[in-house]
Amino acid sequence: MRRYDAIKSIMEHITNEIVVANIGFPSRELYEIKDRNRNFYMIGSMGLASSIGLGLALSQEEKTIIIDGDGSILMNLGSLVTIANQNPDNLILIIIDNHVYGSTGNQPTYTQNINLLRIAKSIGFKNSHDFNKISFKDILTKKQTNSTFIHYKTSSGNANVEIIDLTPESIKKRFMNSIK
Numbered sequence: 733m734r735r736y737d738a739i740k741s742i743m744e745h746i747t748n749e750i751v752v753a754n755i756g757f758p759s760r761e762l763y764e765i766k767d768r769n770r771n772f773y774m775i776g777s778m779g780l781a782s783s784i785g786l787g788l789a790l791s792q793e794e795k796t797i798i799i800d801g802d803g804s805i806l807m808n809l810g811s812l813v814t815i816a817n818q819n820p821d822n823l824i825l826i827i828i829d830n831h832v833y834g835s836t837g838n839q840p841t842y843t844q845n846i847n848l849l850r851i852a853k854s855i856g857f858k859n860s861h862d863f864n865k866i867s868f869k870d871i872l873t874k875k876q877t878n879s880t881f882i883h884y885k886t887s888s889g890n891a892n893v894e895i896i897d898l899t900p901e902s903i904k905k906r907f908m909n910s911i912k
């Protein structure tokens with residue numbers, strides 16, 4: 733399974749939740765699969781989807797789903813530690829781990845040697861799961877008492893999708909209006 737199908741399998745359960753997507757192809761694929769005002773396509777800064785998602789989860793009550801990548805979370809491991817310690821119960825961090833920097837040409841990341849799920853557990857995530865061993869729908873719909881970390885292993889490869897036909901400013905405006 734590639735990232736595109738992983739995002740599809742996540743989005744089929746999403747109703748009104750906030751979704752923050754990683755830079756590059758993850759955002760482009762999400763845009764094609766299910767564009768909505770409540771998607772925040774983080775098309776500027778690699779590594780910051782998790783930090784932006786944490787800020788959103790802390791500042792309002794709705795569930796915030798972050799779809800991040802292995803390369804990006806490795807670039808901002810501090811964010812993982814901060815999320816585990818702040819521990820908002822409305823935050824679900826999903827790492828799509830394709831073991832490469834897929835959006836820039838499949839250069840290998842260090843998750844070829846290390847296990848992000850074990851890192852999350854060792855940092856202190858009480859809810860940390862392998863996507864293939866859980867019911868994502870249950871986690872999404874039942875109230876959680878801690879932040880959730882989900883490791884979603886996929887193969888590499890980008891779908892043949894268009895670039896996002898929205899300016900960064902309009903992405904931000906429509907997103908902010910939708911969560912007011």
Ligand SMILES: Cc1ncc(C[n+]2csc(CCOP(=O)(O)OP(=O)(O)O)c2C)c(N)n1
Pocket residue numbers: 735754755756757758776777778800801802803804805828830832833834835836841
């Ligand atoms: C600071 C910074 N470094 C590098 C890049 C270039 N870049 C954009 S996306 C990306 C790869 C992201 O990889 P990952 O988070 O694993 O997601 P994937 O594309 O594999 O789903 C890179 C290196 C960037 N935008 N910003």
